[in-house]
Amino acid sequence: xxxxxxxxxxxxxxxxxxxxxxxxxxxxxxxxxxxxxxxxxxxxxxxxxxxxxxxxxxxxxxxxxxxxxxxxxxxxxxxxxxxxxxxxxxxxxxxxxxxxxxxxxxxxxxxxxxxxxxxxxxxxxxx
Amino acid sequence: xxxxxxxxxxxxxxxxxxxxxxxxxxxxxxxxxxxxxxxxxxxxxxxxxxxxxxxxxxxxxxxxxxxxxxxxxxxxxxxxxxxxxxxxxxxxxxxxxxxxxxxxxxxxxxxxxxxxxxxxxxxxxxxxxxxxxxxxxxxxxxxxxxxxxxxxxxxxxxxxxxxxxxxxxxxxxxxxxxxxxxxxxxxxxxxxxxxxxxxxxxxxxxxxxxxxxxxxxxxxxxxxxxxxxxxxxxxxxxxxxxxxxxxxxxxxxxxxxxxxxxxxxxxxxxxxxxxxxxxxxxxxxxxxxxxxxxxxxxxxxxxxxxxxxxxxxxxxxxxxxxxxxxxxxxxxxxxxxxxxxxxxxxxxxxxxxxxxxxxxxxxxxxxxxxxxxxxxxxxxxxxxxxxxxxxxxxxxxxxxxxxxxxxxxxxxxxxxxxxxxxxxxxxxxxxxxxxxxxxxxxxxxxxxxxxxxxxxxxxx
Numbered sequence: 001x002x003x004x005x006x007x008x009x010x011x012x013x014x015x016x017x018x019x020x021x022x023x024x025x026x027x028x029x030x031x032x033x034x035x036x037x038x039x040x041x042x043x044x045x046x047x048x049x050x051x052x053x054x055x056x057x058x059x060x061x062x063x064x065x066x067x068x069x070x071x072x073x074x075x076x077x078x079x080x081x082x083x084x085x086x087x088x089x090x091x092x093x094x095x096x097x098x099x100x101x102x103x104x105x106x107x108x109x110x111x112x113x114x115x116x117x118x119x120x121x122x123x124x125x126x127x
Numbered sequence: 128x129x130x131x132x133x134x135x136x137x138x139x140x141x142x143x144x145x146x147x148x149x150x151x152x153x154x155x156x157x158x159x160x161x162x163x164x165x166x167x168x169x170x171x172x173x174x175x176x177x178x179x180x181x182x183x184x185x186x187x188x189x190x191x192x193x194x195x196x197x198x199x200x201x202x203x204x205x206x207x208x209x210x211x212x213x214x215x216x217x218x219x220x221x222x223x224x225x226x227x228x229x230x231x232x233x234x235x236x237x238x239x240x241x242x243x244x245x246x247x248x249x250x251x252x253x254x255x256x257x258x259x260x261x262x263x264x265x266x267x268x269x270x271x272x273x274x275x276x277x278x279x280x281x282x283x284x285x286x287x288x289x290x291x292x293x294x295x296x297x298x299x300x301x302x303x304x305x306x307x308x309x310x311x312x313x314x315x316x317x318x319x320x321x322x323x324x325x326x327x328x329x330x331x332x333x334x335x336x337x338x339x340x341x342x343x344x345x346x347x348x349x350x351x352x353x354x355x356x357x358x359x360x361x362x363x364x365x366x367x368x369x370x371x372x373x374x375x376x377x378x379x380x381x382x383x384x385x386x387x388x389x390x391x392x393x394x395x396x397x398x399x400x401x402x403x404x405x406x407x408x409x410x411x412x413x414x415x416x417x418x419x420x421x422x423x424x425x426x427x428x429x430x431x432x433x434x435x436x437x438x439x440x441x442x443x444x445x446x447x448x449x450x451x452x453x454x455x456x457x458x459x460x461x462x463x464x465x466x467x468x469x470x471x472x473x474x475x476x477x478x479x480x481x482x483x484x485x486x487x488x489x490x491x492x493x494x495x496x497x498x499x500x501x502x503x504x505x506x507x508x509x510x511x512x513x514x515x516x517x518x519x520x521x522x523x524x525x526x527x528x529x530x531x532x533x534x535x536x537x538x539x540x541x542x543x544x545x546x547x548x549x550x551x552x553x554x555x556x557x558x559x560x561x562x563x564x565x566x567x568x569x570x571x572x573x574x575x576x577x578x579x580x581x582x583x584x585x586x587x
Binding site for chain 2: 049050055056057058059064067068071072091092095096099100102103104106107110123
């Protein structure tokens with residue numbers, strides 16, 4: 001096979017970056033091993049809970065808990081940026097005024113027609 | 128009237144004094160007997176509007192379906208709460224049933240009140256047992272926040288109503304619904320009269336809820352225990368609709384002009400809240416927002432005041448009461464097994480609990496207004512009458528019905544279909560009690576297909 005050449009427009013994937021394997025300082029290696037140890041412990045804790053025959057509740061996932069909490073409590077972290085203000089105005093304020101104008105003109109037009117006697121009631125059930 | 132009210136009042140000493148072993152079965156049978164007695168109210172002669180008349184209470188075509196729904200709901204609440212209350216000390220169990228029964232009493236008095244002040248007092252009185260139920264027996268710490276929102280939103284909305292009713296009493300001389308229908312139209316022309324108009328309606332719009340003032344509802348519904356959610360979704364929201372329908376006859380002719388903002392808020396709220404449903408992670412929150420969406424349709428229908436729209440609103444209120452309560456019960460069966468309301472945690476239940484899937488399916492179909500269920504009857508009448516009011520509303524209501532179908536199916540597929548998560552190894556099989564609960568919700572809904580005249584209101 002030909003030698004690996006970098007694709008001209010794509011970034012090199014992390015596993016093919018030579019800096020991942022060479023020129024690593026001992027501190028980096030120790031930190032990486034510590035992190036691998038933590039990961040292994042978490043996996044062992046999950047597997048223990050998963051295979052426990054006496055368990056009858058769900059395994060609690062703290063990441064899921066945090067995610068659910070974040071999804072359900074956005075208001076304390078709301079910031080009025082241009083994007084959020086624009087979205088709020090577009091979906092919360094403008095439609096109310098637009099709908100008011102639409103309904104009012106339509107109903108006033110119908111009222112005019114009723115007053116002039118020109119309204120054609122197409123779907124009347126009692127004729 | 129008293130033949131239902133006195134037994135309900137007597138249920139209070141029964142819960143306090145009966146032996147512990149028989150508490151739940153006795154209260155259940157007693158409340159079931161009361162609900163069967165309440166079915167007698169369904170004989171409503173069309174000519175005389177008010178039947179079962181007594182000095183302070185009466186039933187008519189508008190209040191009877193809501194009264195029967197209220198009485199039907201108490202045994203259902205007792206069945207639903209039995210499991211999660213079994214861990215509590217006996218006195219707290221008694222207090223819980225006491226609160227449910229007192230809520231029932233206030234609701235019966237509210238729906239059958241002929242005097243508006245009695246209706247108002249009972250309207251406010253229903254807040255107190257509900258507040259206790261939410262804040263004491265809810266499951267998360269957010270229940271305190273939920274109770275606060277619930278209480279203060281509703282109170283802030285209804286204090287202007289008190290002032291407005293007293294003003295009405297001063298100008299007309301009576302607040303009895305029997306005589307208010309025959310008074311001359313009020314000369315409502317000044318700016319203060321417009322504020323009076325808003326004061327009359329604000330309480331009910333907050334209760335319904337209208338889209339702008341709906342923030343209390345998802346919190347209260349999610350944090351309440353199952354009985355609290357059931358009574359909130361099924362009946363307490365309809366108190367707002369019922370109050371609006373009653374007070375509307377005094378509010379002419381200002382309603383022609385002043386109702387536009389509220390109709391627009393209600394209709395836009397249908398779309399916004401049903402879209403929010405598609406993004407919910409919490410199952411009960413989804414059902415709560417769907418309640419807001421359906422009630423938005425009801426609010427818009429009541430505000431345009433045509434006979435068809437009132438009929439549609441009433442039908443949708445009853446059908447939505449049963450459907451929403453059934454959905455909360457189904458969500459509770461999930462919660463009791465997994466102790467989590469997150470939808471992604473309990474999926475693929477069709478493989479594990481197939482009959483429960485049937486109930487989920489029926490309830491989701493009812494929620495998305497499948498013909499021939501009464502949900503569709505109500506929605507079609509509302510959509511048609513809104514179309515007559517202005518053809519442009521069809522865009523909003525049609526889109527709303529489409530998104531409703533979307534999120535109802537989303538809820539069904541999310542909870543029932545797909546693979547079961549790996550970490551679920553044991554789920555209790557469905558108890559007969561849970562099957563009974565859901566069937567007792569769905570059977571009236573299916574029977575109403577056969578005789579919808581019961582919930583049509585005055586439309587002959």
